[in-house]
Amino acid sequence: xxxxxxxxxxxxxxxxxxxxxxxxxxxxxxxxxxxxxxxxxxxxxxxxxxxxxxxxxxxxxxxxxxxxxxxxxxxxxxxxxxxxxxxxxxxxxxxxxxxxxxxxxxxxxxxxxxxxxxxxxxxxxxxxxxxxxxxxxxxxxxxxxxxxxxxxxxxxxxxxxxxxxxxxxxxxxxxxxxxxxxxxxxxxxxxxxxxxxxxxxxxxxxxxxxxxxxxxxxxxxxxxxxxxxxxxxxxxxxxxxxxxxxxxxxxxxxxxxxxxxxxxxxxxxxxxxxxxxxxxxxxxxxxxxxxxxxxxxxxxxxxxxxxxxxxxxxxxxxxxxxxxxxxxxxxxxxxxxxxxxxxxxxxxxxxxxxxxxxxxxxxxxxxxxxxxxxxxxxxxxxxxxxxxxxxxxxxxxxxxxx
Amino acid sequence: xxxxxxxxxxxxxxxxxxxxxxxxxxxxxxxxxxxxxxxxxxxxxxxxxxxxxxxxxxxxxxxxxxxxxxxxxxxxxxxxxxxxxxxxxxxxxxxxxxxxxxxxxxxxxxxxxxxxxxxxxxxxxxxxxxxxxxxxxxxxxxxxxxxxxxxxxxxxxxxxxxxxxxxxxxxxxxxxxxxxxxxxxxxxxxxxxxxxxxxxxxxxxxxxxxxxxxxxxxxxxxxxxxxxxxxxxxxxxxxxxxxxxxxxxxxxxxxxxxxxxxxxxxxxxxxxxxxxxxxxxxxxxxxxxxxxxxxxxxxxxxxxxxxxxxxxxxxxxxxxxxxxxxxxxxxxxxxxxxxxxxxxxxxxxxxxxxxxxxxxxxxxxxxxxxxxxxxxxxxxxxxxxxxxxxxxxxxxxxxxxxxxxx
Numbered sequence: 001x002x003x004x005x006x007x008x009x010x011x012x013x014x015x016x017x018x019x020x021x022x023x024x025x026x027x028x029x030x031x032x033x034x035x036x037x038x039x040x041x042x043x044x045x046x047x048x049x050x051x052x053x054x055x056x057x058x059x060x061x062x063x064x065x066x067x068x069x070x071x072x073x074x075x076x077x078x079x080x081x082x083x084x085x086x087x088x089x090x091x092x093x094x095x096x097x098x099x100x101x102x103x104x105x106x107x108x109x110x111x112x113x114x115x116x117x118x119x120x121x122x123x124x125x126x127x128x129x130x131x132x133x134x135x136x137x138x139x140x141x142x143x144x145x146x147x148x149x150x151x152x153x154x155x156x157x158x159x160x161x162x163x164x165x166x167x168x169x170x171x172x173x174x175x176x177x178x179x180x181x182x183x184x185x186x187x188x189x190x191x192x193x194x195x196x197x198x199x200x201x202x203x204x205x206x207x208x209x210x211x212x213x214x215x216x217x218x219x220x221x222x223x224x225x226x227x228x229x230x231x232x233x234x235x236x237x238x239x240x241x242x243x244x245x246x247x248x249x250x251x252x253x254x255x256x257x258x259x260x261x262x263x264x265x266x267x268x269x270x271x272x273x274x275x276x277x278x279x280x281x282x283x284x285x286x287x288x289x290x291x292x293x294x295x296x297x298x299x300x301x302x303x304x305x306x307x308x309x310x311x312x313x314x315x316x317x318x319x320x321x322x323x324x325x326x327x328x329x330x331x332x333x334x335x336x337x338x339x340x341x342x343x344x345x346x347x348x349x350x351x352x353x354x355x356x357x358x359x360x361x362x363x364x365x366x367x368x369x370x371x372x373x374x375x376x377x378x379x380x381x382x383x384x385x386x387x388x389x390x391x392x393x394x395x396x397x398x399x400x401x402x
Numbered sequence: 403x404x405x406x407x408x409x410x411x412x413x414x415x416x417x418x419x420x421x422x423x424x425x426x427x428x429x430x431x432x433x434x435x436x437x438x439x440x441x442x443x444x445x446x447x448x449x450x451x452x453x454x455x456x457x458x459x460x461x462x463x464x465x466x467x468x469x470x471x472x473x474x475x476x477x478x479x480x481x482x483x484x485x486x487x488x489x490x491x492x493x494x495x496x497x498x499x500x501x502x503x504x505x506x507x508x509x510x511x512x513x514x515x516x517x518x519x520x521x522x523x524x525x526x527x528x529x530x531x532x533x534x535x536x537x538x539x540x541x542x543x544x545x546x547x548x549x550x551x552x553x554x555x556x557x558x559x560x561x562x563x564x565x566x567x568x569x570x571x572x573x574x575x576x577x578x579x580x581x582x583x584x585x586x587x588x589x590x591x592x593x594x595x596x597x598x599x600x601x602x603x604x605x606x607x608x609x610x611x612x613x614x615x616x617x618x619x620x621x622x623x624x625x626x627x628x629x630x631x632x633x634x635x636x637x638x639x640x641x642x643x644x645x646x647x648x649x650x651x652x653x654x655x656x657x658x659x660x661x662x663x664x665x666x667x668x669x670x671x672x673x674x675x676x677x678x679x680x681x682x683x684x685x686x687x688x689x690x691x692x693x694x695x696x697x698x699x700x701x702x703x704x705x706x707x708x709x710x711x712x713x714x715x716x717x718x719x720x721x722x723x724x725x726x727x728x729x730x731x732x733x734x735x736x737x738x739x740x741x742x743x744x745x746x747x748x749x750x751x752x753x754x755x756x757x758x759x760x761x762x763x764x765x766x767x768x769x770x771x772x773x774x775x776x777x778x779x780x781x782x783x784x785x786x787x788x789x790x791x792x793x794x795x796x797x798x799x800x801x802x803x804x805x806x807x808x
Contacts, residue, residue, distance in 0.1 A: 004595065004599070005591040005592065005594060005595040006591055026584075026587055030591045049639060050619075050623070050639050050640075051626050051627060051629075051639075052626070053626045053627070054626075054627065055627060063618075063619065063622030063625075063626050064618075064619050064622065066622070067618040067619070067622055068618075114766075132738065132742075133742050133764070134764075135742055136737075136742035137738045138718075138738040141723075142721065142722070142723035143723060143725070144641070144644075144659040144723050146638070146644060146645075146657050146725075147657050147659055147725035148725070149657075150646055150655070150657035150725055150727050151657070151725040151727065151728055152728070152733075153573070153574070153728070153729070153730060153733060154573040154574040155573065155727060156573070156727050156728065156729060157574060158562070158570075158573040159562060159570035159571055159573075160571040160572075160573055161571065165653045166648075169636075169645070169646045169648065169655060170646045170655055170727050171562065171563075171636055171646070172636050173572050173576065174562055174617045174620055175617030175618065177576070177580075177616055177617075180580070180615075180616040181580060184580065184584045184587065185583045185762055185763055187583070187587040188428055188583040188586040188587045188590070188763075189763035189765060191587055191590035192407040192590070192765065192768075193407065193765055193768075194590075194594075195408060195590065195593075195594075196405070196407040196765070196768060199405065199407075199409075200405060200767075203767075204765055204766045204767035204768070205765075205766040205767075206763060206764070206765055206766075207763065207764040207765075207766070208763045209742070209762070212739070212742065212744050212762040212763075213763075215733065215739070215744065215759070215762070216579065216744075216759055216762040217574050217575075217576055217580075218573065218574045219424075219470040219471065219579075219759050220454065220470060220471075220574075220575075221574065221730070222734070223454060223467055223470040223756075224453060224466060224730075225731070226466060226756045226757040227454055227456045227457070227464075227469075227753070227756060228453070228454070228456070228457070228458060229457075231729055231730040231731055232729065232730045234653070243550065244570070244571050245554060245559055245560075245568065245569040245570070245571065247568070252554075252560075252568070254550065254551055254554040254559070312541075315541075318546070320546050320547055320548070322534075322547055322551040322554050323555060324554040324559055324560060324569050325554070325556065325557050326560045326630050326632055327556075327557035327561060327617075327621060327630055327631060328557075328624055328628075328630035329557070330556045330557040330614070331557075331621060331624050331625065335535060335540040335541070335543070336539075336556075336610070336611075336614075338539040339535075339536050339538065339539040339608070341610075341611050341614060342621070342625075353622065353625045353626055354621075354625040355618070355622060355625070356611070356614045356615045356618050356621050357611070359581075359588070359607075359612045360584055360585055360605055360606070360607040360612065361536065361605070361606045361607070362588060362592060362603055362604070363603045363605075364602070364603035365591065365595050367588070
């Protein structure tokens with residue numbers, strides 16, 4: 001049985017790759033009927049994005065696509081074709097939400113601008129997820145995850161604690177973090193619009209840009225500029241409390257020693273070595289001033305201990321400390337296994353693999369991922385519901401509409 | 403201000419620092435009445451962090467760190483360590499739709515902020531708990547930690563770094579913001595479910611699990627192929643060139659991402675059709691991707707003496723995905739962020755005119771969200787204890803003397 005939380009909603013997803021599909025997945029995993037519109041023939045571009053089992057490309061086996069499109073239905077349709085436009089309009093007539101991530105102005109150019117959509121369905125919520133938004137001088141700029149990320153202060157500051165500006169260029173976060181942030185912001189804003197519609201009957205247009213979503217993740221660093229007048233620096237020398245993964249005997253740990261209580265706990269954890277029992281390190285100011293020496297000494301001492309011991313004992317002593325895992329270590333971690341952070345999904349073409357389960361966990365209506373659809377898997381059932389006959393379907397198919 | 407989407411919804415907000423306040427800010431700006439419960443014995447450290455103090459003058463109502471995350475809310479000062487304080491908190495919960503907290507497990511238990519306790523107070527409450535690695539499971543569910551530690555635990559910082567180098571840290575406190583809008587979406591789905599069925603629930607959100615979902619291809623590649631992707635640099639799975647390149651000046655960069663042959667030919671023309679770029683090594687998408695390291699060094703030599711802002715403008719004008727890496731001043735002066743409506747110029751009674759980030763989404767039918775000033779500590783005591791709970795002035799005075807309202 002589908003998740004009851006949103007099972008009264010119908011969502012049309014006219015989107016490819018990450019931002020739009022991730023937003024659609026969040027609705028689908030919560031029980032909404034999400035009809036994904038894919039270009040006839042090639043399908044969503046994500047179908048040609050790795051990883052694939054055994055690294056062999058196949059449009060039904062992309063792990064990238066299979067994660068981003070769980071719990072949806074697939075309809076192949078080209079709304080830019082005359083016959084396709086008609087089908088699309090029929091779909092919109094009884095939909096609650098349309099999610100799209102095309103460049104600004106594209107819907108309008110194929111006869112599906114917001115005013116047209118509103119005339120068809122005044123309660124419709126149109127959610128547009130784009131790199132830069134529907135207005136402003138960069139509206140028509142091309143964006144990718146790297147561009148949206150790099151143009152934010154979070155991107156400028158990745159990696160943190162840079163020693164040599166010449167050798168350390170700004171890095172993108174692993175994955176498609178900026179597009180993901182755009183997607184989750186869009187999902188939150190769409191729910192707001194849904195509450196607004198439930199109260200007023202009126203739909204609206206939600207503008208959810210990925211760049212602004214990413215810029216917003218350095219709110220504190222930006223507030224420091226307006227309040228204190230300090231531009232943010234990525235140089236280690238200018239960072240007040242330098243935190244970073246530090247090597248230990250068998251891996252890396254992450255901790256801090258800003259507060260006096262943390263410092264004492266860290267010293268105890270390391271066995272109170274004489275070189276650390278020194279009054280110049282007893283205050284926050286002293287530790288900050290002597291950061292170079294102190295960091296070297298701490299590194300030397302950490303190298304004598306194992307990760308598990310440091311983390312377990314450190315946490316027991318009240319120290320904020322954690323392990324730095326590789327993805328493979330995390331994938332098998334007993335805590336994440338106990339939480340059910342990964343779920344096995346069986347797919348008729350790709351086979352059975354584990355995937356990340358859900359962004360958050362809930363007790364009464366937990367998000368549930370049902371396997372992603374095959375390309376055009378639901379063409380017949382969706383078009384039949386709209387009143388198209390078998391004859392119509394053959395006609396649409398031979399015209400390349402579906 | 404027209405009708406806001408969450409008008410009539412109330413949140414008992416026990417959260418502090420970043421992720422909880424960011425969640426509550428989404429709800430507050432969209433019209434929910436968020437009652438932020440603080441006290442002088444338990445003050446949001448966003449109010450006291452010296453790094454955010456306006457003009458470096460200390461004061462609990464002067465911090466940019468607090469202001470950026472707490473506008474739109476009401477703030478009361480209630481001492482939860484006092485039994486009467488706990489009782490009053492329950493009275494607020496009884497009148498609320500959501501309870502929000504982001505403490506480590508043991509601290510939440512000590513304060514009685516668990517779902518078991520809260521549903522005794524109000525049976526259909528929706529409780530939102532945000533933590534490092536979730537509040538159920540094994541020992542890590544009881545750890546103390548903050549955003550970046552979640553990235554460490556799930557492999558993000560190991561994957562972040564230069565190929566062959568050590569793990570590196572992503573900027574900001576990414577998971578705090580990543581989890582916020584994810585939680586808001588699911589919390590509103592829970593509210594819809596409650597409105598239809600009368601059933602409340604517990605949202606147990608783990609920053610670690612949110613970030614796992616964000617880098618899903620790292621995990622699917624591992625589960626499908628056993629590949630442990632470490633220190634990935636700026637490499638993309640498909641695109642090349644795909645990197646940040648040094649420009650003129652101290653620490654200025656431009657990001658470039660080329661997705662297909664058309665874009666590559668446009669970039670080649672923009673570079674002045676250099677002979678190296680005609681090499682067969684760079685003739686198609688796959689060969690460019692295979693030879694991306696030498697490709698990068700050619701492009702870096704071309705960008706090195708150019709202005710990052712002008713070059714991005716020039717490349718975007720011809721259809722190449724390019725973006726300047728922007729510093730604090732450039733972001734604050736960016737014409738697009740101003741015109742789109744990202745910055746909010748706030749005139750505050752204590753710190754004067756400041757620039758704060760507004761909400762990063764626009765709703766066409768809700769043009770004006772709730773941007774009421776970030777509240778002073780205890781600013782809404784009378785409003786909440788008198789108005790919402792119906793206490794008399796004499797009762798409130800007594801509670802102040804007893805340091806319950808404190």
